[in-house]
Amino acid sequence: MEIFIKMVALMGVIGLVFGVLLAFANKKFAIEMNPLIHTIEEILPKGQCGACGFPGCQAYAEAVVLDKDVAPDLCIPGKAEVARKVAELTGKQADVVESRVAKVRCSQPAGKSKLKYDYSGIKDCLAASLLQQGPKACKYGCIGLGTCERHCPFDAIKLNEDGLPIVDEKKCTGCGKCEEVCPNHVMAMIPIGAHVENICSSHDPGAVKRKYCAQPCIGCGICKKACPHGAIEIANGLAVIDKHICMEKCDDPVCVDKCPTKSLQLLREEVRNKS
Amino acid sequence: MTEYLVLFVSAAIVNNYVLTRFLGLCIFFGVSKSLDASIGMGMAVTAVITVSSALAWLVYYLFLLPYQLTSLTIVIFVLLVASFVQLLEMVIKKYMPNLHKMWGIYLLLIATNCIALGVPLINVESGFNFLEALVNSFGSGVGFALAIILMASLREKLKLADVPKSLEGLGVAFILAGMLALSFCGFSGMISL
Known part of the structure; x- marks a missing residue:
């Protein structure tokens, strides 16, 4: 019986001491946080x-x-x-934020394209790109080892079975992490609702690109001539599209139909239906 | 002096609490994904174990032993460690905000961890005097830090390796921990206390 009283007393005292101490400390060390x-x-x-x-x-x-x-x-x-x-x-003034989404600017999955050499090192694009900018014959294209997939904080990027990243536009928030981390800058951030994008990012001359790629932008300029709004420029062997002009003015994407290599991709089918 | 050094090396390496006694495994796997986090965790564990086992030693020899209440040791120690960690967290938050940012979440993880309870218990079971208990707990904290930092460095390398699909993540981490523990077994018998 005596031991029982001692037990209860000791537990009670220790509990009380710490309880009071913690309550006191909570007040004493409280931090005012906005x-x-x-x-x-x-x-x-x-x-x-x-x-x-x-x-x-x-x-x-x-x-x-x-x-x-x-x-x-x-x-x-x-x-x-x-x-x-x-x-x-x-109580601050916010400017209008443009919503963006990631777009893969390469059409050739690494598993199905011409290679310069067999790569069997660390499974990471950044490591592979140190060796002659990756194993693919196209040194500007997607290396396909999933660095973007691993860096996406929102789980929006998945590699398909051939190793080409697919962006889930519902999950993508446009934070730009993938764009930052991609060694070949294949990932690009484009405004949500953009009509057309060039899915080639190679700066090689057109004739060279044709040798290793089935769907390259050869920089022929046909789309530039076809576009009635002047939204397309040819720079460094690539068609560069000003998406804001497209979204404002275009209701008939002729550039996509005229492109001889099918390198321009129509992103919104409804654009065509509008006309 | 040598005696204390031997005790320290014994706690830190030869009888490493994580790799030879398998205490504190949940944080050992949970926080060893990145090197930065594991360094913070290692430091926090060392600090908490050292101070809380000193406190536990005092309570044991001042109250529990004289009043024949040793059957309550485990309960009392849990209470002591958990409340002490709470207190420490508040003090650090107030006076060392930078340290708190580094340790913050880990501190509360330690509150109910088996290594923070196991070390004070082993201290009193082995009949250490106060200074010995202090050295032993500090050594075991350092041992924990060593183990978790080694593990984190290995796991960072492992991220780049081509691991079979079925072993990805924790699976291969367990195998790795087993190998680490095996290699620490090489020290066994060097010091017997």
Whole structure:
């Protein structure tokens, strides 16, 4: 019986001491934190992608509340919706954020294209690109070892069975991580709703490209002549499309029909139906 | 002096708590994915174990042993370690915000970890005096840090390797831990306490 009382007493005393100590410490060491920071952190998408330039969502939430020079529209994955809310909460002015989506600018999966050499090293594009810019005959094309897939914070990129990345446009937030990490800059960020994109990013001369690729942009300029709005320029052997002009003016994508190599890709079928 | 050095080396390497006694395995696998995190975790564990086992030693010899309450040792130690970690977290958050950013989440993970409970228990079971207990716990913390940093470095390399599909992730990590433990077995018998 005596031991039982001792047990209860000791447990009680230790529990009490620590309870009081913790309660006291909680008051004494309390940190005043602006509740707004937490509210804003909740609004942010929490991909921790760093597209805003801060290390993680919490750091950005802190900066945008405490520093009045930090703009409220830096969160690219959050799109206009989040920018508007953050601006409202912090009392800042938000510019319009353009929503972007990642696009793979290569049509030839690594598993099915001509190779310069057999690569059996580390399964990573960055490592493979150190050897003559990758094993593919086209040194500008997709290496297909999935570096973009691994770096996507939103799980939006999957390699298909031939090793070409497929972007899930529903999941892609346009943070631009894949664009940053791709050694051959095959990944490009284009505005959501863009009509047409050139799915070749090789700067080799047209005749050379034809030897190793089934669907290259040979820089012939037919699309440039066909486009009535002047949205296409030929630069470094590639057709470069100004998507904003397209989205504003175009209702008949003739460039896609005229392209002799099918290197221009129509992204929105409904554009054609409009006319 | 040599005695303490031997005790330290024994706790850190020869009788490494993770790799030869298999304590603290959940954080050992959970936090060893990146080197940065594992360094922070190693430091946090070392600090917590050292201070909390000193506290536990005092409570054991001042209260538990004189009043014949040793049957309560485990319960009391759990209470002590968990509350102490809470307290430490608050103090660090207030006075060392940078350190808190580095340790923050790990500290609370340690609160209920078996290594933080196991080391104070082994201290009192082996009948160490206060200084010996302190050296032993610090050594075991360093041993944990060593093990988790080794493991994290290996796992970072492993990310680039071509691992069979069925073993990806934790599967191959377990095999790796087994090999590490085997290699630490090479030290066994060097020091017997």
